[in-house]
Amino acid sequence: xxxxxxxLLEVKHLKQYFSMKxxxxxxxxxxxxxxxxxxxxVEEGTTLSIVGESGCGKSTTxxxxxxxxxxxxxxxxxxxxxxxxxSRRELKDVRGDIQVIFQDPFASLNPRRTIRQMLNESMxxxxxxxxxxxxxxxLELMTLVGLPPDSLERLPHEFSGGQRQRIGIARALSVNxxxxxxxxxxxxxxxxxxxxxxxxxxxxxKQFNMTYVFISHDLSVVRHISDRIMVMYLGKIxxxxxxxxxxxxxxxxxxxxxxSAIPVPDLDxxxxxxxxxxxxxxxxxxxxxxxxHTRCPFATDHCRNIEPELRELDDGHLVGxxxxxxxxx
Amino acid sequence: xxxxxxxxxEAISFDKLRKQQRIERIEAFINRMVRNKAALVGGLxxxxxxxxxxxxxxxxxxxxxxxxxxxxxxxxxxxxxxxTDDKGRDILSRILYGSRLSMGVGxxxxxFGAIFGVIMGMAAGYYGGWIDSVISRVLxxxxxxxxxxxxxxxxxxxxxxxxxxxxxxxxxxxxxFARIARGSTMEVRKLEYVDAIRSLxxxxxxxxxxxxxxxxxxxxxxxxxxxxxxxxLSAAGLSFLGLGAQPPSPEWGAMLxxxxxxxxxxPYMAIFPGLTIALLVMGCNLxxxxxxxxxxxxxxx
Numbered sequence: 001x002x003x004x005x006x007x008l009l010e011v012k013h014l015k016q017y018f019s020m021k022x023x024x025x026x027x028x029x030x031x032x033x034x035x036x037x038x039x040x041x042v043e044e045g046t047t048l049s050i051v052g053e054s055g056c057g058k059s060t061t062x063x064x065x066x067x068x069x070x071x072x073x074x075x076x077x078x079x080x081x082x083x084x085x086x087s088r089r090e091l092k093d094v095r096g097d098i099q100v101i102f103q104d105p106f107a108s109l110n111p112r113r114t115i116r117q118m119l120n121e122s123m124x125x126x127x128x129x130x131x132x133x134x135x136x137x138x139l140e141l142m143t144l145v146g147l148p149p150d151s152l153e154r155l156p157h158e159f160s161g162g163q164r165q166r167i168g169i170a171r172a173l174s175v176n177x178x179x180x181x182x183x184x185x186x187x188x189x190x191x192x193x194x195x196x197x198x199x200x201x202x203x204x205x206k207q208f209n210m211t212y213v214f215i216s217h218d219l220s221v222v223r224h225i226s227d228r229i230m231v232m233y234l235g236k237i238x239x240x241x242x243x244x245x246x247x248x249x250x251x252x253x254x255x256x257x258x259x260s261a262i263p264v265p266d267l268d269x270x271x272x273x274x275x276x277x278x279x280x281x282x283x284x285x286x287x288x289x290x291x292x293h294t295r296c297p298f299a300t301d302h303c304r305n306i307e308p309e310l311r312e313l314d315d316g317h318l319v320g321x322x323x324x325x326x327x328x329x
Numbered sequence: 330x331x332x333x334x335x336x337x338x339e340a341i342s343f344d345k346l347r348k349q350q351r352i353e354r355i356e357a358f359i360n361r362m363v364r365n366k367a368a369l370v371g372g373l374x375x376x377x378x379x380x381x382x383x384x385x386x387x388x389x390x391x392x393x394x395x396x397x398x399x400x401x402x403x404x405x406x407x408x409x410x411x412x413t414d415d416k417g418r419d420i421l422s423r424i425l426y427g428s429r430l431s432m433g434v435g436x437x438x439x440x441f442g443a444i445f446g447v448i449m450g451m452a453a454g455y456y457g458g459w460i461d462s463v464i465s466r467v468l469x470x471x472x473x474x475x476x477x478x479x480x481x482x483x484x485x486x487x488x489x490x491x492x493x494x495x496x497x498x499x500x501x502x503x504x505x506f507a508r509i510a511r512g513s514t515m516e517v518r519k520l521e522y523v524d525a526i527r528s529l530x531x532x533x534x535x536x537x538x539x540x541x542x543x544x545x546x547x548x549x550x551x552x553x554x555x556x557x558x559x560x561x562l563s564a565a566g567l568s569f570l571g572l573g574a575q576p577p578s579p580e581w582g583a584m585l586x587x588x589x590x591x592x593x594x595x596p597y598m599a600i601f602p603g604l605t606i607a608l609l610v611m612g613c614n615l616x617x618x619x620x621x622x623x624x625x626x627x628x629x630x
Contacts, residue, residue, distance in 0.1 A: 068524050093530075095528060095529055100528045112544055126530060
């Protein structure tokens with residue numbers, strides 16, 4: 001069933017290393033392995049969430065797909081083209097198909113350009129509409145994201161955080177993308193506004209068969225919007241599964257720990273908590289074997305020496321742990 | 330049809346709204362300037378000098394070049410408000426005409442420095458890497474020279490003239506603008522709206538000039554007005570040393586230099602050009618400081 005539909009986006013063996021400044025000329029060149037060999041796919045019209053702690057490489061993955069950073073290695077197939085290999089000129093054609101919504105609604109809009117200038121420019125760069133039709137399209141976009149039409153003449157500082165995020169969404173939509181990467185798109189907003197923006201995103205998905213890659217650290221938000229969820233730890237995928245499968249049957253100890261950290265508003269629910277201690281190790285010299293072994297309560301010598309492969313547990317439920325079966329009771 | 334009419338009406342009201350907003354913004358800016366008394370005084374001084382420079386031929390009572398040896402070295406009087414120099418030329422008229430030279434040199438030198446400095450600084454800040462390294466080292470070398478010494482070196486290479494003084498003063502303004510532009514560009518470049526426009530496929534020119542430049546303009550404008558004071562002072566200083574404006578031209582620094590020989594017998598020959606320079610420089614500095622306060626976007630509530 002899953003194999004029949006071809007994914008809209010398919011990432012294969014993506015690596016993103018950033019070189020460090022050398023402190024002395026004799027030092028060996030060091031790299032921050034922000035993303036280290038990950039592969040995944042997103043089907044059209046669905047939402048894949050990427051979750052993980054800060055520094056796990058989730059935003060880096062998003063930026064690599066957008067080619068805001070050039071990936072070190074790997075393939076990013078989107079509609080039959082490998083984005084990682086496109087030249088700047090070829091890239092411009094694809095850019096309209098993949099758009100981005102950023103976390104900080106105060107930094108993601110140019111403070112000196114009115115909303116009209118912003119939308120007009122997007123449409124002009126991507127050449128999506130003839131000049132005469134843009135006016136109507138802009139008003140349409142404002143209605144779509146739920147802002148009054150006179151917002152077009154205003155500058156970003158005249159809006160609240162939630163409204164700005166809607167403007168960001170309108171800008172992304174203005175070029176008719178097929179996929180939107182939401183990089184912590186609701187993290188900076190109040191909970192009530194979060195819900196509004198999430199519902200707007202869901203509505204747009206239904207209306208335009210939009211595909212989302214939703215990057216977040218907030219599992220309750222992710223639960224609301226995702227179809228599939230991918231958990232990352234230190235540049236690697238530790239578990240990837242459908243939402244229900246992941247929430248009902250988390251198989252990686254790290255996923256379990258993350259899920260047990262979600263607050264439950266019910267005192268009577270007894271919970272099995274897995275606590276992990278310590279900080280994320282440095283991505284410059286990641287731990288040998290399984291990267292999680294330094295913080296995993298179940299780690300054995302086997303984990304310390306041999307890196308687990310991502311393997312299929314159930315249909316579409318992949319996990320990167322040697323003992324996944326034994327731990328999931 | 331009706332819908333079209335409606336959008337047209339909306340478009341008209343948008344236009345009105347936009348104009349109204351622009352007026353509001355300008356008013357807020359003027360308000361902030363007026364509240365700062367020192368800046369207001371500075372601004373008025375600068376404005377006063379600009380008016381003088383524009384209308385010098387109408388304001389000057391005498392021909393600034395007319396030699397009248399019969400009336401040489403006259404003390405200030407009702408006829409000659411600032412007296413006459415050793416060749417009998419009216420000092421007031423010369424100062425009025427001289428404002429064109431001195432301020433012209435200052436403005437052109439600052440523009441020269443700003444244009445080259447901003448281009449270099451933004452290129453360094455935007456591209457980073459080896460481009461940044463090369464540009465930054467060049468700027469470091471330029472900064473290592475004391476400004477006036479660099480200017481002297483340039484003039485000794487190009488020969489003394491007012492134009493060469495302009496170039497020299499402009500050249501030593503380049504690194505100052507470049508450093509500000511570089512730092513601000515690096516800061517703005519990291520912001521997400523630059524990533525957003527990049528992800529739309531805009532080219533580097535569009536991003537640099539349409540999206541980054543307007544957002545780093547405030548510190549550059551402030552630096553420009555402050556730099557104007559230094560440029561005028563340096564240009565006058567170089568002319569004083571005989572490297573800029575040559576004798577008959579009524580440049581203030583040259584007049585000051587000329588008056589030096591008569592400092593005891595006819596002090597007004599040096600005093601008035603000196604005061605003129607000092608007042609303008611003070612005006613520019615006060616205005617620049619006021620602008621800095623008024624343009625700082627963080628002051629906006």
